[in-house]
Amino acid sequence: MDLYPQNTKFVICLGFHGEKIKQVASLIARENQQEVIFTTTNSWDDPKKGLSNTLLDSMDFLNSEFIFHAVDTLVTEKICKNLLNITPDTIVVAKPLNSGEYRILIGNEMPKKHVSPNSDIPAYIGLAKINGNKKFWDAIQLNAKIRPEDGETIGLNFQNLKVVTLTDEEWIDTGNVIGLQIAQKKYKQTDIILERTNEAIWNIGSKMYKFHLDEKFINNRVARAKSLYPYVPDVKKEGMNLYSYERIGGYTLSSCNLNIFEKFLKFLTEFWGLKGINNSPQSESTEYREFYEEKTKSRVAEFLVQRSDYNVIKINGKKVERIEDLLLRVPWVSLSKITRVRCHGDLHPDNVIVINSGEDFKLLDWRQDLAGSVSAFGDLYYDIAKIWHGLIVDHRTVSENRFKVNICKMKGTYDIDLVDKKIAWLAELKEYISINSLDLVKSELITALIFLNIAALHHHPYNEFLFLLGHDMLNNIII
DSSP states (O other): OTTSOTTOEEEEEEOTTHHHHHHHHHHHHHHHTOEEEEEEOOGGGOTTOOHHHHHHTTGGGOSSEEEEEOTTEEOOHHHHHHHHTSOSSEEEEEOOSSOEEEEOOBTTBOOEEEEOTTOSSOEEEEEEEEEOSHHHHHHHHHHTTTOTTOGGGGGOOGGGOEEEEOOGGGOEETTSHHHHHHHHHHTOOSSOOOOOSSEEEEEETTEEEEEESOHHHHHHHHHHHHHHTTSSOOOEEEETTEEEEEOOOSEEGGGSOTTHHHHHHHHHHHHHTOTTOOOSOOSOOHHHHIIIIIHHHHHHHHHHHHTTTOOOOEETTEEOOOHHHHHHTSOHHHHTSOOEEEOOSOOOGGGEEEEGGGTEEEEOSOOSOBTTBOSSEEEHHHHHHHHHHHHHSOHHHHHTTOEEEEEETTEEEEEEOOOHHHHHHHHHHHHHHHHTTOOHHHHHHHHHHHHHHHHTTSOTTHHHHHHHHHHHHHHHHHO
16 A cells, blocks of 8 residues: 555455454555545355455446555555556566466466466566456456456456566565565564564554554553553554554664663662562462463463474583473462562563653553553563563564574574673663662573563574573573
């Protein structure tokens, strides 16, 4: 949608995850001052149906000239602008960056063939200017049952068909893994955001938008934001899977100079309300026993499904106990005796915005709940451990793949380029823990558990790196 000018009118046919797509498309249309009409189809869920049926479900809104643009076809803004101004019927072709099954133009047909970057005949890229007249729709209605996957190509006027050929650099097919990776690299965000399969963060105009597949996640995030304000941004719920806030001017803590961390710790003293607090842990919390113990064991089991052969007893050349045995020795009762403070829940340095050289801070990506509660309060040691984990694992280092991991049979090795500034900050954090009469061992133990918890949520091989690191840390603390 960003490729087309203001006032462009879109017709989007919704199928799988349709309501989620509708939320995002509506948002982009609003920001771009465009109009969008939504239709629905069950063609994605019916083995006898296909693209031809999807088009028929949108026919009422496409009875004049229109551009057919496949959702996985990424081209330049200039190409889309040119297509708006040419006459139908016109198709766009190009040679693919990698081999695959594509439609090609042969006489009056467009059959699917195997096409490679070296093929003589270019591939149809799923982009066409079409005359949506009665003849076009009659052809699709007549052939939809016997040619359900042929879609718009059924109704093209091959006698007067025009062809626009693109260069290799002008088309990216994001419908395959290689193409998607090329597009992600080419259009990489300036913000350092680690990829996850269930969520996304976008900067659109002056706002930041958070999308998550889980509606409960969004509801809880918004609820906690109200309790944590003004330490976090003023959040607006945009849909069941979306919320937004104004982009905050400043820099992430990770990108700031060495001296800023002292100011951040002073800010945290206020945020946590440490002055005058009783640092003695409270009585055992059933909710936090489940939060620390059951969630950890569940996430470890999830990772062990991903790596069913994981049986490591030596890490970086040093003997370690099996992860299952170490978890039996964790003092879960002690961990569940929490120190209750105002709690963010994910105080990674990349989730902290420094404003006016440290005169103020804004906290982003707060946890959606803590031990099932959406109140502003939680365990102080969970926040401390989240900072600790972020000082070891730098997001930029990870995004640039400056880490190594290898798991082979019963041995594992890992390494990561540590950031000198963050090593110094970790020393400051440990000193802060000591000065405030807090528990250093408990802080480090929860840090190790965090690495084990988040491993299964991330991509390969980063997931294996996190798990080995957590395993190694836990062994060092317990043994």
